[in-house]
Amino acid sequence: MNIEVPTWLVKLVRENEVPIYLVGGYVRNAVCGLPPSDIDIAGRAMPEQLVLPRGFFFATRYKRMGTALIKHRYIKDAEAEYTPFRTEKYAPGGGHTPTEVSFDAEICDDAARRDFTVNSIYYNIVTGEITDFYDGVKDAENRLLRAYDPAKVFASDGLRLMRLVRIAAETGFDIDKATEESARSFAPLLADITPNRKRDELLRILSADTAYGVEDAHYRGLTLIRDYGFLPYIIPELAALDGLAQPAKYHKYDALEHTFRVVRACPPHLRLAALLHDVGKAECVKRNGNMHGHEVVGAEMAERILGQSGMKMPAKEIDRVCRLVRNHMYDKERKTRDGKMLVFCAREFDILDDLSVLIDADGIGKGTDDRPEPNRLPEFKARLIESGAPVKPSDLRINGADLMSMGYEGAEIKSKLSELHAACVLDPALNRHKKLVKLARKE
Numbered sequence: 001m002n003i004e005v006p007t008w009l010v011k012l013v014r015e016n017e018v019p020i021y022l023v024g025g026y027v028r029n030a031v032c033g034l035p036p037s038d039i040d041i042a043g044r045a046m047p048e049q050l051v052l053p054r055g056f057f058f059a060t061r062y063k064r065m066g067t068a069l070i071k072h073r074y075i076k077d078a079e080a081e082y083t084p085f086r087t088e089k090y091a092p093g094g095g096h097t098p099t100e101v102s103f104d105a106e107i108c109d110d111a112a113r114r115d116f117t118v119n120s121i122y123y124n125i126v127t128g129e130i131t132d133f134y135d136g137v138k139d140a141e142n143r144l145l146r147a148y149d150p151a152k153v154f155a156s157d158g159l160r161l162m163r164l165v166r167i168a169a170e171t172g173f174d175i176d177k178a179t180e181e182s183a184r185s186f187a188p189l190l191a192d193i194t195p196n197r198k199r200d201e202l203l204r205i206l207s208a209d210t211a212y213g214v215e216d217a218h219y220r221g222l223t224l225i226r227d228y229g230f231l232p233y234i235i236p237e238l239a240a241l242d243g244l245a246q247p248a249k250y251h252k253y254d255a256l257e258h259t260f261r262v263v264r265a266c267p268p269h270l271r272l273a274a275l276l277h278d279v280g281k282a283e284c285v286k287r288n289g290n291m292h293g294h295e296v297v298g299a300e301m302a303e304r305i306l307g308q309s310g311m312k313m314p315a316k317e318i319d320r321v322c323r324l325v326r327n328h329m330y331d332k333e334r335k336t337r338d339g340k341m342l343v344f345c346a347r348e349f350d351i352l353d354d355l356s357v358l359i360d361a362d363g364i365g366k367g368t369d370d371r372p373e374p375n376r377l378p379e380f381k382a383r384l385i386e387s388g389a390p391v392k393p394s395d396l397r398i399n400g401a402d403l404m405s406m407g408y409e410g411a412e413i414k415s416k417l418s419e420l421h422a423a424c425v426l427d428p429a430l431n432r433h434k435k436l437v438k439l440a441r442k443e
Helices: 007-014 025-032 107-113 136-141 150-156 160-171 177-185 187-192 195-206 217-227 255-265 268-276 281-288 294-306 315-327 338-347 349-364 377-387 400-405 411-426 433-440
Strands: 020-023 040-043 056-062 067-072 079-084 087-089 100-102 121-124 130-132
Touching: 007 020, 020 025, 025 121, 025 136, 025 160, 087 107, 121 136, 130 136, 150 160, 150 177, 160 177, 160 187, 160 195, 160 217, 177 187, 195 217, 195 268, 217 255, 217 268, 255 268, 255 349, 268 294, 268 315, 268 349, 281 294, 294 315, 315 349, 338 349, 338 377, 338 411, 349 377, 400 411, 400 433, 411 433
Parallel strands: 040 079
Antiparallel strands: 020 040, 020 121, 056 067, 067 079, 087 100, 121 130
């Protein structure tokens, strides 16, 4: 078998007497005809024993696991993660971090610790020889994802359950029946995985179609998470939507399937917001017997799910997602007054395009033949810009320092600027310093 290997990698390998192998997704993809993945290499030597030709350097080192990220100073995208052959032991419960790592391993031992057969194929970069202990080449050719010993694979590391879903989604591979059955039975192990590690896999599942161009890969990934029983251990608030009936007049699907179809209809950067856009529905039904106000409740829940007690997302992303969730029902009946629409568009200007896409995707996700008209946000955004009104409070011809000199303090300043901003949106001619000072002056 001949696998195309970058010239820089061949140079790196030939400098070392000990064989270095390509392994993992790069080999798997070459066998089945998918685009190249990240480059993983492995060998008997520890990183410090490697000979790095001129220009190569260790970008990072993780001594406990023996891994090292190798880059080149002058060749763009020349990057490979090197791992010495090793064995691992895990504590009961499927925690992701091994309790013991040993580096006195042979290639067969290293293969035995890996997750799936298609990721356990070793390609000798110099000789072109394949080492394949578990029929990984055959599985890759058949586009089948299989764990050679599913119980051992999942019991040792519960995060591999989400990796199973993510890799299957990204590659479009089928999942071996025994592997699937074992994954279902080990679902509770996900409770032992830290939220941030589950977050990383979830975000990759949400963008799975961008990995190798597999159509609807993100949608398939979400349905596998649901069908395998993983969702209660990832986002239990979302799992509560499974089977939650919605008014048949407006919805073809239950609340969870509707959510997945909205995610399906959104671009990658919007999919996390789409995943959480209706997360408040089950809670609203529990509290009130209906779904009214689910967008407000959902925004509060999303803040908890994404915050420090949950996924630990960046504050800026939490704010963006929560605002999208809170506002995705805005002007749903298309009856909001023009002035109110303009003020809303100004106040939410930075998320307006994304909100428009989410609202329309929400309509697509209903699955009914009666599709709602496109939302009115683009129309009012254009009117706002054409009017010359200040789009942001910072565009006002008055600022916080001016208000402080007039006796405003603390929260009063922000509140007054917001009030003046709304006035200028409705009447752009007011955005003159003297006029704003006169409007702001305390009696």
